[in-house]
């Protein structure tokens with residue numbers, strides 16, 4: 393079994409000050425997740441609704457993040473379980489989140505997923521749609537608070553190659569950070585995974601989503 397404690401120490405040693413670590417726990421058991429929590433992990437990320445539901449009751453108290461593509465018809469299952477949805481990529485999804493948040497009498501924090509590389513294999517809107525998406529959500533989704541942007545870079549052997557994609561999202565993040573009200577309140581720029589979180593941090597990320605470097609490789 394992976395030495396989760398040692399791996400966490402290694403990852404933490406590489407984090408820049410003020411960067412928040414989301415431990416990505418997909419495919420891993422509640423037992424492994426609880427080891428991470430016992431070693432100081434406060435935030436975990438899952439990319440599938442079903443995995444959140446399966447593990448929710450067996451995992452110690454922690455903040456859950458939805459980081460993967462979210463189908464509209466599944467929002468209702470997680471609306472009261474997650475603290476932040478990183479992967480909002482359509483107005484349709486935002487409207488459903490809004491509706492379910494209203495039913496639960498909460499304001500849901502979300503990030504908008506930007507696919508700055510225009511990678512066909514990834515979800516997310518293109519950078520020129522970000523402003524429009526933000527305006528539409530502000531107009532039509534009163535129970536949502538937009539907290540920032542999220543980006544998944546395409547895989548590259550050399551993480552140096554994806555810096556421009558991170559930099560582009562950081563530039564947008566800074567632009568929208570200048571406007572601030574109670575529903576548009578940028579605080580999180582979620583970029584960087586196990587193989588590219590150093591580059592992402594250097595390009596301005598303040599939230600990294602790290603799985604493999606903590607829990608070892610995944611067996612599906």
Ligand SMILES: *Cc1c(COP(=O)(O)O)cnc(C)c1O
Pocket residue numbers: 416418439459460544584585586587601602603604605
């Ligand atoms: C799996 C996943 C990660 C973590 O990937 P690793 O390479 O294991 O660190 C980060 N973000 C998202 C959206 C993921 O699905």
